Amino acid sequence: MSHFIALYGKRLSSAIITHFWYVVISITIAFIIAFILGILLSRMPRRANLILPVISVFQTIPGIVFIGLLFLYNGMVPSTVVIALTIYAIFPILKNTYVGIINVSEDFKEAAKGCGMSPFQILMKVEVPLALPSIITGLRISTVYTVSWAVLAAMIGLGGLGELIYAGVSSNNNTLIIAGAIPAAIMALLFSLAIDLLRKALIPKQLRRDNK
Amino acid sequence: MTLNMVMSHFYLVAAAVVLTIVIGVPLGILAYFYKSVRKIILWIVEVLQTMPALALLGIIMVFMGAGKPTVIIGLLLYSLLPVVQNTYIGLSEVDPAIKEVAQGMGMTKLYRLWHVEMPIAFPLIFTGVRIATVTSVGTAVFAAFVGGGGLGSLIYRGIRISNMAMILSGTFVLMVMAVGCDGIMSYIEKRLYRRFSPAKPYNE
Amino acid sequence: MIRFEHVSKRYGDSLVLDDLNLEIATGEFTVLIGPSGCGKTTTLKTINRLIEPDKGKIFIDDQDTSQIDKVKLRRSIGYVIQQIGLFPNMTVEQNISVVPKLLNYDKARCNEIVRELLALVNMPYEEYAHKYPSEMSGGQQQRIGVLRALAASPPIVLMDEPFGALDPMTRRILQDEVSKLQKKLNKTIVFVTHDMDEALNMADKIIFMNKGKIVQMAAPEEMLENPADDLIRSFMGKHSIDNESLPQTAADFMRSDIYSCYRNRGVREAIQQMARRKVDTLLVKNLDETYAGTVSIKNIRNHGKDMKTIEPLITQENAVSYVDEDAQVCFDKLLNGQDSYVVVLNHDQTIAGIVTKTSMAKSLADAVWGDSQ
Structure with a gap:
């Protein structure tokens, strides 16, 4: 073990840090974009039947494709990874924001209108809070995927925990594979744990039931 | 791109899904029957799905070496969550009145499971299988990195030799496959719900 | 004959059945009635051992039910519940033949039973046998629920507020039908309800329960004439005969x-x-x-x-x-x-x-x- 740390310790810690920042930056940008887009889309609910399938189809594109294509355009710079991961992470959050808001019962909106709330107030005080469970579920899916796809950053030589896994796979070095895979797995678990805590903090118990 | 690649991709997904059903449904039933193992089973499948796919494949590869079995096992572990969870939820949400009357009529636990609870839970289990299938089509792309073949290797090669057409054609086929699986299975699912759901009248 | 001997059942702190002793004669239509939580449903469910008593014994034809295999016991007792509980994945025919199938009757026999039973309630076989429960009204569903309980000719049928979820009209009609069926087939029926009208309408004997004990056990006539206490009198409501409240103006x-x-x-x-x-x-x-x-x-x-x-x-x-x-x-x-x-x-x-x-x-x-x- 001490031998391992002496040999790979530095490489591992820098890989973890790189990986972590890829995820945090991508998810933050993706969340802001997806949240706003989701709200905008929810203002035109008649197009729901068109919009939803399109989002779902885009969601079937594997993250590797975004990374690959951007790599060809943008070259081997960290922004390639961040942009690719961001685009990929947008879809689940966007879909869940949109669906969450659309599914808020007319009754509540009607009641809010009756109380004299402006459309913006209705959005922020009624629709978004009620859609929150769904939005956070989307955030969780996106985050877990992003940790997963960030492994591919190494594919184009841009570091992260994937680098260790790649090196391990190509040199048949099991220690290296494990050294990359275990921290990646732990990181994913910690992120999802953090989001669970966030959900507990943000959503009253009674609203939490149906959203895993 | 060759038909071979599409077929091998399809093979990986199909094998994984079949195994997922064979293992996931019994696990769901166990979770339903035995409270003691319920939490553990549901927790494990959730953790498995949270793990990055490539990390999971890497770990399996350490034990199994490169190749298709590694990919299939990886996909299987990755797909367990929707199947196990839906089996468990489907069974536990069968109307308690129906369970009681089945018991009151003298059905044994297993007879009841097989003839009443499973048929009623079946549509929801099928939904789980659909989700697992569609997710597997996408995840199977990782097979390329652990020597499993499939469409992932096409895309991967396209990236390495900067061949846009290759990347896009691989992606397109992949999307068609995912959307196609989703469409066909959603259609079957709707018919199942219509047939079994006591809430919605069944007319034909 | 069903006989309870010193039967008690406790859930946590509350005594649901308190040293219950009673006898239900063969071929009798017995109605258990009382306020909610009085133990009537628990009493019913101890008969087919869906609930096991803590103390005491229940005998059916002098045989201790705790000595009979649960599953076997239940197959020999019909069971109808308020929520109807038809299996949504089975047709009417399949629903009715559940117990006969459990008892390994052959197909022809099952089919014969289904035809006979549907004829009893005037539901033509051709029209109804292949319908799914979701295609029928509540009243039709509960008819099938009753037939299902009768399918293997059990001598005893337990009914737990079977008409509670039906509208008053349908409820009346089904009460009459079940009364007729009972007389015709000579079944021992134990019937739980909280509706005194229903009890008076159907029962040979009414058992009024409160707090896990029997308050009064009597034929409808007798209970009408001499209600044992004020609670029963209030349950009787408009049926009770009380000269003081006779309308005067x-x-x-x-x-x-x-x-x-x-x-x-x-x-x-x-x-x-x-x-x-x-x-x-x-x-x-x-x-x-x-x-x-x-x-x-x-x-x-x-x-x-x-x-x-x-x-x-x-x-x-x-x-x-x-x-x-x-x-x-x-x-x-x-x-x-x-x-x-x-x-x-x-x-x-x-x-x-x-x-x-x-x-x-x-x-x-x-x-x-x-x-x-």
Whole structure:
């Protein structure tokens, strides 16, 4: 073990840090974009039947494709990874924001209108809070995927925990594979744990039931 | 791109899904029957799905070496969550009145499971299988990195030799496959719900 | 025969069954009734061992049920529940043949049973056998629920508020059907309800329970005549015979759902009203709502065809009574006069209602029934 740390310790810690920042930056940008887009889309609910399938189809594109294509355009710079991961992470959050808001019962909106709330107030005080469970579920899916796809950053030589896994796979070095895979797995678990805590903090118990 | 690649991709997904059903449904039933193992089973499948796919494949590869079995096992572990969870939820949400009357009529636990609870839970289990299938089509792309073949290797090669057409054609086929699986299975699912759901009248 | 010997059941701190002793004779229709939480459903479910008692024994035909294999026991006892519980994944035919199949009857026999049972409730086999439960109304579903319980000819059938979820009309019809079936097939039925009407309608014997104990066990007649305590009396409600509350005044017998019109209305309008309501006279009121008199179709036909309003045709010959007038006096007016009803007025001269011969007949019947005790 001490031998391992002496040999790979530095490489591992820098890989973890790189990986972590890829995820945090991508998810933050993706969340802001997806949240706003989701709200905008929810203002035109008649197009729901068109919009939803399109989002779902885009969601079937594997993250590797975004990374690959951007790599060809943008070259081997960290922004390639961040942009690719961001685009990929947008879809689940966007879909869940949109669906969450659309599914808020007319009754509540009607009641809010009756109380004299402006459309913006209705959005922020009624629709978004009620859609929150769904939005956070989307955030969780996106985050877990992003940790997963960030492994591919190494594919184009841009570091992260994937680098260790790649090196391990190509040199048949099991220690290296494990050294990359275990921290990646732990990181994913910690992120999802953090989001669970966030959900507990943000959503009253009674609203939490149906959203895993 | 060759038909071979599409077929091998399809093979990986199909094998994984079949195994997922064979293992996931019994696990769901166990979770339903035995409270003691319920939490553990549901927790494990959730953790498995949270793990990055490539990390999971890497770990399996350490034990199994490169190749298709590694990919299939990886996909299987990755797909367990929707199947196990839906089996468990489907069974536990069968109307308690129906369970009681089945018991009151003298059905044994297993007879009841097989003839009443499973048929009623079946549509929801099928939904789980659909989700697992569609997710597997996408995840199977990782097979390329652990020597499993499939469409992932096409895309991967396209990236390495900067061949846009290759990347896009691989992606397109992949999307068609995912959307196609989703469409066909959603259609079957709707018919199942219509047939079994006591809430919605069944007319034909 | 079903016999309970010192049966007790406790959930946490509450004693649901408290040293219960009772006997249910073969072929008898026994109804368990009482307020919610009284232990009636628990009692029922201990018979097919869905609930195991903590203490005591239950015997069916002198055999201790705790010694019989649960599954076997249940297959020999029919079971119907309030939520109906038809298996949504099975057709009517499959639902009815569940227990016969469990007992390994062959296919032909199962089919024969289904046909016989459907015929009993006038549901044609061709039309219903292949339907799914979701395609039928609640009443039809519960008929099938009852048939399913009868399918393997169990000598005993347990019914747990089987008609509780049905509308009053359907409930009545099913009560009659089940009563007939019971007499015809000579089953021992144990039936739980909280509806005294239902109990009186169906039972050979009513067992009234409260707080896990039997308060009274009696035939319907006897329970009506001598309710053991106030709780039972209140359950009986309108059925109980209590002289003190016998209605005494005209107000107690009148119909208040009556129609009246103002005196300045047109003749044609009055005729239309009579036609619509199928009556031959109308009550007429002044513009200040006080009683003005009546207008009859006869009067209109004789004199009123070319009159504009009904005003000149109003007569005040109809018998009148006041709300607090003694019912007896009011009835006398009705019997001695020519009118088909007596108009009942409030003291401010507004119309309160009418007393008809039907309302009188009803009170007389009550009086006769009252005298019989």
